[in-house]
Amino acid sequence: MTTKVSAAINIPQFFQHLVDGVKVTKTGGRTVGECLDELIERFPQLEAHLFSGDGKLHGYLDVFINGESAYPEELSKPVADGDELHIINIIVGG
Amino acid sequence: MAINSGKFLRVNLSTGQTMTESVPHQVAIDFIGGRGYGIKYLYQELDANVDPLGEDNKLIILNGPLAGTSTQATSRWMVITKSPLTGSFARSVGGADFGAWLKFVGYEFIIIEGKADRPVYLHLSREGCQIHDAGDLWGKDTKETQKTLKDEHGGNTRMVCIGPAGEKLVRYAAIVSDRRTAGRCGTGAVMGSKNLKAIAATATRTLELFDETAYAQLSKQQATLIMENKGFQNHREWGTTRTQNITNNLGIYPVLNFRYGQQVGHEKITGEEYRRLRTGEFGCYSCPARCGKAHRVETGSYSGAYSEGPEYETIWAFTGSVDSTSIEATVAADELCDDLGLDTISAGACIGFAYELYEKGILTKADTDGLELKYGNHAAMVTLVKKIALREGIGDLLAEGTMRAAASIGKGSEVCAIHVKGLELPAYEPRGSKTQGFNYATASIGASHCFGYSGQDVFGAVVPRPSDRFAEEENADLVIYNQNGTAWKETGINCTFSAGWGWVDSLFGKLLTAARGIDQFSDNDYLWKVGERILNLERAFNVREGFGRKEDTLPQRMLTEPLHTREAPGEGQIVRNQDKFLDNYYWLRGWTKAGFPSPEKLKELGLDFVLNDMNVEQ
Numbered sequence: 059m060t061t062k063v064s065a066a067i068n069i070p071q072f073f074q075h076l077v078d079g080v081k082v083t084k085t086g087g088r089t090v091g092e093c094l095d096e097l098i099e100r101f102p103q104l105e106a107h108l109f110s111g112d113g114k115l116h117g118y119l120d121v122f123i124n125g126e127s128a129y130p131e132e133l134s135k136p137v138a139d140g141d142e143l144h145i146i147n148i149i150v151g152g
Numbered sequence: 153m154a155i156n157s158g159k160f161l162r163v164n165l166s167t168g169q170t171m172t173e174s175v176p177h178q179v180a181i182d183f184i185g186g187r188g189y190g191i192k193y194l195y196q197e198l199d200a201n202v203d204p205l206g207e208d209n210k211l212i213i214l215n216g217p218l219a220g221t222s223t224q225a226t227s228r229w230m231v232i233t234k235s236p237l238t239g240s241f242a243r244s245v246g247g248a249d250f251g252a253w254l255k256f257v258g259y260e261f262i263i264i265e266g267k268a269d270r271p272v273y274l275h276l277s278r279e280g281c282q283i284h285d286a287g288d289l290w291g292k293d294t295k296e297t298q299k300t301l302k303d304e305h306g307g308n309t310r311m312v313c314i315g316p317a318g319e320k321l322v323r324y325a326a327i328v329s330d331r332r333t334a335g336r337c338g339t340g341a342v343m344g345s346k347n348l349k350a351i352a353a354t355a356t357r358t359l360e361l362f363d364e365t366a367y368a369q370l371s372k373q374q375a376t377l378i379m380e381n382k383g384f385q386n387h388r389e390w391g392t393t394r395t396q397n398i399t400n401n402l403g404i405y406p407v408l409n410f411r412y413g414q415q416v417g418h419e420k421i422t423g424e425e426y427r428r429l430r431t432g433e434f435g436c437y438s439c440p441a442r443c444g445k446a447h448r449v450e451t452g453s454y455s456g457a458y459s460e461g462p463e464y465e466t467i468w469a470f471t472g473s474v475d476s477t478s479i480e481a482t483v484a485a486d487e488l489c490d491d492l493g494l495d496t497i498s499a500g501a502c503i504g505f506a507y508e509l510y511e512k513g514i515l516t517k518a519d520t521d522g523l524e525l526k527y528g529n530h531a532a533m534v535t536l537v538k539k540i541a542l543r544e545g546i547g548d549l550l551a552e553g554t555m556r557a558a559a560s561i562g563k564g565s566e567v568c569a570i571h572v573k574g575l576e577l578p579a580y581e582p583r584g585s586k587t588q589g590f591n592y593a594t595a596s597i598g599a600s601h602c603f604g605y606s607g608q609d610v611f612g613a614v615v616p617r618p619s620d621r622f623a624e625e626e627n628a629d630l631v632i633y634n635q636n637g638t639a640w641k642e643t644g645i646n647c648t649f650s651a652g653w654g655w656v657d658s659l660f661g662k663l664l665t666a667a668r669g670i671d672q673f674s675d676n677d678y679l680w681k682v683g684e685r686i687l688n689l690e691r692a693f694n695v696r697e698g699f700g701r702k703e704d705t706l707p708q709r710m711l712t713e714p715l716h717t718r719e720a721p722g723e724g725q726i727v728r729n730q731d732k733f734l735d736n737y738y739w740l741r742g743w744t745k746a747g748f749p750s751p752e753k754l755k756e757l758g759l760d761f762v763l764n765d766m767n768v769e770q
Contacts, residue, residue: 068519070612072402118386118394122614127654128665129382146616147611148383151601151649152395152464152579 062086065141067097072147077101085143088124090121091133093143120148158185158260159646160425161281161662163274166207166266170281171244175260181670182758184643184682186216188245189234189261191689194241195762196320197263200696204236204338205321205345207267213327213351214255214261216645217667220359220437222627224378225650226663227252227437229312229329230642231339234697237323237498237553238574241596241693242337247436247444248330251645253310256355268347275305276353286349290319293491294328301352305677313350314340315493315680317541321345322551324498324576325541328490331434331444331460335495337575337597362669370663374655384441390648391443394423394463396471396579402621403720404584406577407472408527409501410570410709413581413717415552420477421467427481434460439647449480453531458485462496462717465601468579469500474507474533481530485537492541502550503536505557514561521545523740566616570707573598573699582706583725585609587619587627590733591634593706596690602648604635622722624729628736640683657658688741688749692762701747704734745760 065081071126074081077107077145083100087093094115114133121128121135122144137143158175175189183192190212201210211233218226231252235242246288254262258274271286279434289297294315310327317324318340325340326333334340345627361367378384396418400407403413415421426447435442449457462470462482466489470482489496508524509515512585517524521539521547523532539547549557554569554576557563570577575598582589587606595603606631607613616633620626641651644660664673672678694703706727714724738745753760 063765068618072398072612073413075401079721089465115388117382120382125614127382130380144612144614146613148386149390149392149395149611149653151399151605151607152468 063137063139063141065093065137065139065143067093067143067145070147073098073104073107073145076107085113087137089133089137090107090123090128090135090143093137094121094133114120118149119148120146154320158189159258161259161262161276162265163262163283164265165268165272165348166285168283170283172745177223178638180668181672182682182685184217184640184664184673185260186214186230186645187232187639187642188682188686190214190243191241191686191693193261193263194232194234195689195693202234204239205341206232207343209234209345211264211339211342211346211348212261214331214645215251215254215262216643217260217664217720219645220255220357220360221667222368222438224662225436225439225441225647225653226644227439228645228647229254229334230645231327231334233339233342235339235575235597236321236341237338239571240598240697240699241690241721242339244327244334244336244339245642245645245648246327246329246334247332247647249310249437250312250329250353250416252437253353253355255359256357260694262351264346264348267345271347271349273301273348273350273352275352276357277322287676288763289349291316293526294493295491297350298330301350303351305352305354307630308356308365309352309354311352313349314343314348315491315541317493317551319349320541320543320551322494322541322543323553323556324495326489326493326495328493331490332436333493333495335497336600338495341721359711361667363666366664367663370382370659370666374659374663377655377659378440378650378653381654383654387443387653388441389647390423391445393426393445395464396467397422399580401720402584402610402611403717403722404581404669405468405472406579406581408444408475409473409504409568410577410581410707411713411716413584413715413722414720415472415477416718417477421471421479426467426478431458436647441649442651447629449483452480454480454484457487459483459486459490461490462486465579466496466500469496470530470533472579473500473504474530475527476530478535479673483535488534488537488541492538494537496542497578498535498553498576499540501570502540502554502557503566505554505570506536506546506550509561509565512568514563514565522586544583544685554758559770567708570709573703574708575599577707580610581715582710583727584664584717584722585623586727587630587634589629589706590624590737591625591728594631594702594734594737596687596694604631604638605648606630606634607652622725624727625732625736628733628740631737632740636680636683636687638683640679641744643679643682643686670725681757685759688753688757689759689762691743691749691760692754692765695748696765701734701745706730
């Protein structure tokens with residue numbers, strides 16, 4: 059039997075208007091992919107904003123775990139109890 | 153003894169004298185290069201209150217310590233001078249190859265003094281510098297100028313030049329290399345004021361590095377990190393042509409001269425829409441990103457327009473400012489700006505200013521040479537770009553920038569002049585991204601997004617910590633972090649985008665040490681200290697010019713008028729606590745309440761030589 063973890067997904071400011079201003083949500087996922095699946099379960103409207111048609115995270119998004127990029131494992135990257143996840147937009151400036 | 157610690161060229165255009173000099177070793181340690189050398193020499197060589205467009209101003213063009221080497225995204229060039237737009241310190245950064253070529257001819261930088269008695273250009277080679285007559289080049293656009301000089305001096309020649317806008321002293325004229333520009337702050341006008349049309353460098357690749365073996369190993373590590381970085385991959389794919397997708401959704405895409413934060417019809421100007429017109433890519437020396445995305449218009453009234461851009465800021469400048477969603481018009485306007493040598497940001501902002509005055513009846517057709525400056529009229533916008541560059545009709549007024557134009561027009565137009573210290577605001581609305589906004593307010597050069605870009609507000613960056621983009625004085629630490637970080641990275645004149653490609657923190661310092669032989673550079677804490685030193689010396693330059701707290705302000709509109717964001721969040725936002733922000737920012741910086749670097753801070757940073765100049769009433 060595996061124990062569910064409890065991590066926090068910080069919803070970025072550029073998505074908060076899509077989720078009624080929610081800034082942080084708890085998740086029990088053990089990988090980044092599972093965490094994002096839970097997020098979408100709660101907020102289905104985020105799916106198209108997170109994933110492209112082939113099920114991959116959009117090329118311009120990255121997930122950071124405790125300040126470190128999850129790339130290239132990305133969706134399979136393990137998440138531990140107490141981890142802080144941030145979704146960031148990796149376009150840089152203009 | 154360090155190798156490659158810097159030779160530089162001094163050219164006096166009044167006397168025709170040229171001289172090669174060396175950077176003292178201690179200056180190399182204290183300032184590293186690039187922006188550090190720029191402010192060090194500008195500060196010590198310029199008297200206070202010189203006319204930016206007069207003979208006494210100096211124009212410094214620099215590369216970085218790693219320019220021309222095998223490392224990637226480290227070969228840009230920079231211009232440092234006193235700005236004719238702001239009267240303050242100016243720094244502007246350009247791309248393409250010239251930074252590398254300046255290194256190949258043996259120089260870290262050039263200091264240009266005086267004023268030629270006729271149009272001239274400089275030709276640099278390993279054999280030295282020659283001053284040539286440029287009478288035949290004067291009046292030519294940047295494309296023609298560069299082609300002529302390449303034909304004259306051969307394929308191993310790269311150059312910077314000005315277009316007609318610089319010749320006519322448009323206060324936001326750019327210096328252009330290939331199709332890349334050092335756009336901001338009016339550096340092209342300073343070059344024009346010296347009757348200097350171009351600087352061409354002819355050389356084959358040659359370099360001296362302190363430890364070539366170590367450098368080569370580090371360079372390989374850099375390449376690996378960059379190629380595996382998702383931010384790099386995204387940048388290679390899109391450049392900055394998608395940023396408006398985000399800023400419109402955040403409600404921080406300035407529209408109607410900074411009255412709205414989201415454009416109606418923004419789905420027509422997305423990166424994906426620009427991609428339909430993309431015909432190619434181009435980039436800077438030794439950079440695999442090739443982030444310049446070229447676009448060509450095939451049909452309609454702009455058919456034939458071709459631009460190696462526009463990138464995000466230019467997309468905004470020629471859409472949001474005039475409430476147009478014509479991608480084709482942005483390509484045409486961008487091409488004109490590059491040809492004529494204009495900063496696209498200030499050009500678009502000045503045009504947006506004119507459109508609002510027209511809407512309010514402050515300007516009429518009698519003032520606009522018959523042009524109807526109604527929002528959405530992109531044809532008039534494109535016409536205005538040319539008029540500004542050539543100072544024709546109303547273009548002559550707008551060529552002065554919004555601050556001076558408003559002072560000339562009066563009638564309440566001042567509230568429509570959206571600038572900080574005279575430099576027009578770029579494409580991020582301060583009321584919806586306040587860390588970015590307060591960076592504008594406090595930047596040494598006026599409203600520059602690149603001076604201390606707030607990735608925290610705009611992209612959700614988590615380093616050093618996430619931001620609340622509507623918070624004010626609470627984010628003073630982030631503004632300082634972003635500004636100081638930019639300053640030390642610009643000692644190398646590294647591409648600012650490459651800061652997100654995962655190599656800078658781990659490798660930049662080590663590369664500097666391998667290139668220069670100066671051990672301190674491998675210590676990131678030391679690099680941060682140099683960044684702070686640069687910022688404080690720039691601030692001291694501005695204080696000496698009479699700048700202080702009262703100039704550290706966002707435009708009145710941001711302080712008094714609520715932002716409208718349509719469907720995006722942030723409706724009604726206003727900047728309420730600028731004074732509290734400044735108190736906190738100055739305190740964290742070790743500055744006085746008046747915004748002057750304190751004696752203790754200057755001594756801590758080894759800037760004792762500045763102390764006497766700060767002897768002003770505080």
